[in-house]
Amino acid sequence: MSSPVVFVHGLWVHASAWHPWVDLFTNAGYEARSADWPGDGDTVEAARRNPQRVAGYGVQDITDHIARQIGGLGERPVVIGHSFGGLIAQKLLASGIASAAVAIDPAPIKGVKALPIPQIRSALPVLRSKANRNEAVMPTRRQFRYGFGNAVSREESDELYRRWVIPGPGRPIFDLTAAKKDPQSPIEVDLSDHARGPLLILGGERDHTIPEVVARQAAELYRPGTNTEYRRIPGRGHSLVFDSGWREVAEVVLDWVRRHDTSPAR
Template structure:
């Protein structure tokens, strides 16, 4: 990691993806002078998409707490607290890390809901059907079909263009992560994704959604913000919805505007850096 006085940034990818899904934002933030750390989930690390597809065994049985603990170890080894941004299930992990007080500002980019946020639009349920339809596969690592990738990530594109992106980015699922995320929705106190919504000392949090996202529609982002704000906590929780954006918001045409907004917001609202 190169030396810099600017706040470091940790980027957390989501389900079905690898750290390469963040290449756009990571390079832009590095060009702005930030150290950017983009670790893979346990079992993904720095492996290639083809390698993971051919041998997904390391993804099996890995759950959300294990992933959050993995990122906590990485963050605590940094010389100062970072800005933490997470996409989709990476946004769930970002909220879990916020509950542990590990960052100076947080951005949930189309983040999944944490425990007790019960908004589950039909399109969101459909994205999980290939996994949730087989409870016996709870600890498996199911491949993501091209058809399902088109619905979840490429719904603004012709199928042929979506298929090209599938080949470049998509990997198997961590089935346990999806089951834990869904079951936590109905178990606010004891769900794996439990957070203290009324925490007063939580660093500022920004929730961003895409208008035509099938996985995390705006209804989920708005429900999350409502949940945090309903407690009366003085901690900052802001919301931004992006017209015409899908679940591929971090690389979809026009991603630069979204990335610049997220970074500007985080820098404006960041708490004073402190040792991690």
């Protein structure tokens, strides 16, 4: 058996959206599983029925929760994360909990300066009210279409919303906005990459929630830079890991993981 692989979802998307990836990696010989966030329901329906279960959790709370799940594996996994899951994957890699990491359209780490208008617009459903810091927030179908489903058809975007979208905590987005003035910001990551495992960052060309320039700048921050790789995914939006084109992205990630897996079984 190869190294374990753990998938971490982002804000507003249920962990079960990773199931096709879990199946792909399992068939490739990996012990693959998806991690949940604190308060997540077992199903999309359960999460929607009890939205306040996720309220109040920030980036560090979620990271610690996932680290505890990883602790039971007995071996450091490869962590693959999307959106805020991509930020968390970088934190787990920097702390030595992960052996390698893939961050797909990751929420920005501290030091990223780009703040494109589409990113601001995507965050407005949360930031419009300070009370949302301690609340659960559910995007509307229209907001999801702009932030996630802009690179697929409206029909597919609506179907993705129906199948996967759940309430999420507002606090992680407030963690981002407070990072510049917070000396202990939970989105700060150790940028030295010589003593940790390899990192791949992917940026979707048409992403509104995390525009491609944001993902690229995150990769450019790492020093000395010999252990971090960046790739642009043409034509893809923020739904790239669970829309109809998911397998194209998954195959890129699987190939990279195979080449960087140092477990004895490989």
